[in-house]
């Protein structure tokens with residue numbers, strides 16, 4: 001059976017887990033804790049020298065990179081799904097366009113989350129000018145969601161849920177742990193609520209919700 005190595009607090013890990021669950025692909029979860037350097041163990045390093053999660057193992061074939069893992073499973077198992085339609089090259093290309101954008105744009109949410117929540121826990125100094133820049137980066141991402149990715153559409157690539165939404169939702173929701181004001185971006189906020197209500201996506205965020213409950217108990221996403 002496919003093995004999926006994840007950390008529940010890792011945004012790309014949660015996104016892959018939700019996709020495998022939606023597609024009902026049998027798999028065994030191997031949960032590691034980055035916090036305790038479990039992804040740097042000799043055993044894990046032997047299968048993935050980059051020491052990053054998520055990782056998928058299909059027999060002796062190893063697949064890294066969250067978006068690549070999602071596409072691999074769909075192509076390998078020839079799954080017909082609107083998440084990434086194998087028969088529609090143009091829609092695939094649209095989805096890939098977002099997924100490529102994600103790494104160097106939406107993923108910047110991670111930096112702000114890290115500076116606000118993780119750095120103080122670790123005793124790391126956060127420079128105000130860096131924090132300012134991270135806030136600006138996130139504001140730019142959210143503004144672009146309002147004005148472009150979600151403009152006139154229910155989902156990033158049209159009227160149906162795709163891999164793009166699941167990846168983006170997992171990344172952006174991490175900001176709920178630092179009480180980000182999602183209501184400043186009403187279109188994006190409504191879309192986030194729509195995506196997180198999907199049972200498999202919600203379930204993949206169980207651990208994230210525990211952290212949200214701790215740091216942001218009045219979060220709208222807990223209701």
Ligand SMILES: N[C@@H](CCC(=O)N[C@@H](CS)C(=O)NCC(=O)O)C(=O)O
Pocket residue numbers: 009010011012013034039051052053054064065066067103
């Ligand atoms: N582009 C990668 C990003 C993977 C990534 O950054 N994973 C983080 C967790 S969210 C990780 O493994 N960090 C551990 C480390 O770099 O030491 C993907 O989409 O899978």
